[in-house]
Amino acid sequence: MEHVLPVQVYYEDTDHSGVVYHANYLKYFERAREHLLGVEELVALWETDRVGFVVYKASMTFKEGARFGDQVDIRTTVRLASPYRAVFVQRAFRGDALLVDGEIELACVDGDNKLVKLPGIVRERLA
Amino acid sequence: MEHVLPVQVYYEDTDHSGVVYHANYLKYFERAREHLLGVEELVALWETDRVGFVVYKASMTFKEGARFGDQVDIRTTVRLASPYRAVFVQRAFRGDALLVDGEIELACVDGDNKLVKLPGIVRERLA
Amino acid sequence: MEHVLPVQVYYEDTDHSGVVYHANYLKYFERAREHLLGVEELVALWETDRVGFVVYKASMTFKEGARFGDQVDIRTTVRLASPYRAVFVQRAFRGDALLVDGEIELACVDGDNKLVKLPGIVRERLA
Amino acid sequence: MEHVLPVQVYYEDTDHSGVVYHANYLKYFERAREHLLGVEELVALWETDRVGFVVYKASMTFKEGARFGDQVDIRTTVRLASPYRAVFVQRAFRGDALLVDGEIELACVDGDNKLVKLPGIVRERLA
Numbered sequence: 074m075e076h077v078l079p080v081q082v083y084y085e086d087t088d089h090s091g092v093v094y095h096a097n098y099l100k101y102f103e104r105a106r107e108h109l110l111g112v113e114e115l116v117a118l119w120e121t122d123r124v125g126f127v128v129y130k131a132s133m134t135f136k137e138g139a140r141f142g143d144q145v146d147i148r149t150t151v152r153l154a155s156p157y158r159a160v161f162v163q164r165a166f167r168g169d170a171l172l173v174d175g176e177i178e179l180a181c182v183d184g185d186n187k188l189v190k191l192p193g194i195v196r197e198r199l200a
Numbered sequence: 201m202e203h204v205l206p207v208q209v210y211y212e213d214t215d216h217s218g219v220v221y222h223a224n225y226l227k228y229f230e231r232a233r234e235h236l237l238g239v240e241e242l243v244a245l246w247e248t249d250r251v252g253f254v255v256y257k258a259s260m261t262f263k264e265g266a267r268f269g270d271q272v273d274i275r276t277t278v279r280l281a282s283p284y285r286a287v288f289v290q291r292a293f294r295g296d297a298l299l300v301d302g303e304i305e306l307a308c309v310d311g312d313n314k315l316v317k318l319p320g321i322v323r324e325r326l327a
Numbered sequence: 328m329e330h331v332l333p334v335q336v337y338y339e340d341t342d343h344s345g346v347v348y349h350a351n352y353l354k355y356f357e358r359a360r361e362h363l364l365g366v367e368e369l370v371a372l373w374e375t376d377r378v379g380f381v382v383y384k385a386s387m388t389f390k391e392g393a394r395f396g397d398q399v400d401i402r403t404t405v406r407l408a409s410p411y412r413a414v415f416v417q418r419a420f421r422g423d424a425l426l427v428d429g430e431i432e433l434a435c436v437d438g439d440n441k442l443v444k445l446p447g448i449v450r451e452r453l454a
Numbered sequence: 455m456e457h458v459l460p461v462q463v464y465y466e467d468t469d470h471s472g473v474v475y476h477a478n479y480l481k482y483f484e485r486a487r488e489h490l491l492g493v494e495e496l497v498a499l500w501e502t503d504r505v506g507f508v509v510y511k512a513s514m515t516f517k518e519g520a521r522f523g524d525q526v527d528i529r530t531t532v533r534l535a536s537p538y539r540a541v542f543v544q545r546a547f548r549g550d551a552l553l554v555d556g557e558i559e560l561a562c563v564d565g566d567n568k569l570v571k572l573p574g575i576v577r578e579r580l581a
Contacts, residue, residue, distance in 0.1 A: 089341035096480035132513035214470035223353035
């Protein structure tokens with residue numbers, strides 16, 4: 074099951090070399106994860122239980138740069154690596170062209186910044 | 201004629217005080233202007249004629265802060281103030297609540313960074 | 328009494344037009360205000376009293392763009408407009424050239440997001 | 455030989471979870487690389503030869519979050535992996551505490567976006 078989020082490239086995303094600044098793909102990836110997990114569910118987890126997601130590992134390979142005005146599709150798949158960790162394979166495409174290939178590992182922490190199991194609602198969603 | 205762009209508030213947009221970082225409303229406003237003017241037209245102007253838009257003046261009043269997970273609507277109206285300047289009245293709303301009230305003046309420059317008249321296609325669109 | 332903060336322009340600050348993205352001057356201005364007010368004092372106010380500063384109004388006029396590799400000086404003066412509001416006149420220079428002319432009004436809010444008087448330590452500093 | 459760049463954490467760097475937004479460490483790392491390589495040299499390479507650096511790979515492990523007001527030291531070592539690639543080991547510390555552990559691979563491209571050898575001035579600097 075692949076989740077797809079289309080992202081528009083704006084002025085704010087580019088740098089003076091003419092393409093999207095490399096760090097911004099981490100922002101695009103996070104937007105996609107939030108939609109995949111459910112924004113309302115994330116807000117509820119935060120407001121009710123003070124449970125938040127933290128990025129534990131991130132790796133990216135950059136193939137080609139997106140430019141102002143491009144539409145980029147963020148394609149995401151995810152698997153539970155353990156009760157504590159979810160691994161997202163996330164790739165940015167412009168049409169059929171792979172621009173960036175990434176893998177992001179998430180964990181959850183409570184209000185005291187202690188590692189906690191991924192919430193049931195998330196584990197069900199990813200199962 | 202009012203243009204409306206819905207914007208989702210992500211982690212990247214907020215700061216440690218819990219609300220959207222003030223400078224990011226300028227990003228939201230620019231996204232809205234780009235859609236209003238037409239992203240393809242802006243790309244074509246840039247690639248063909250090296251004509252780009254620059255912000256000449258910006259002012260904002262901040263009433264209330266948007267939070268993670270909110271959907272914010274950017275409501276924009278625009279008028280030609282002269283053949284060289286377009287003035288955008290841009291406001292951010294969460295539902296009926298006005299969050300930020302802004303006014304942005306744009307001008308156009310060519311590849312040598314000289315002020316030029318707003319392109320015909322833009323003046324027609326705004327007329 | 329003018330406060331000067333030198334800021335280096337990095338890739339992250341520019342956009343594809345070749346100059347610093349307009350919203351980023353608000354970031355530069357905020358960095359300068361934080362140094363002027365005292366970073367440690369701001370942290371203490373936040374951690375002890377949950378008092379934070381919020382931008383109430385911001386206006387900027389853009390004269391010229393800074394480029395990658397430039398050093399920009401943020402020159403700031405400030406006055407107490409009332410027990411609740413501080414007004415910062417903030418300008419970005421490259422050498423003697425004025426790039427951006429800004430005025431930022433700050434207020435303080437408590438942990439319930441209620442307006443409070445500017446803390447004594449701040450009023451003394453600005454007096 | 456280790457290069458150290460101190461970085462101040464501002465409001466703009468944090469997100470609503472209270473710590474520095476993960477993508478921003480890529481910005482900190484790039485600032486450090488620019489100082490290590492020499493900002494003036496990078497500007498000259500770009501303006502004279504249209505040669506720019508691109509990030510080819512990036513990986514990070516996040517241990518602990520920096521907070522508003524922290525000073526973070528970016529510690530960088532670098533080696534030439536080939537005539538075309540430089541590998542930077544970059545770590546963010548708060549005092550003695552390792553916050554983020556990263557590795558960034560850079561390559562160079564010319565004005566047509568073609569891969570070119572790292573410039574002599576860079577290879578000398580890194581040798």
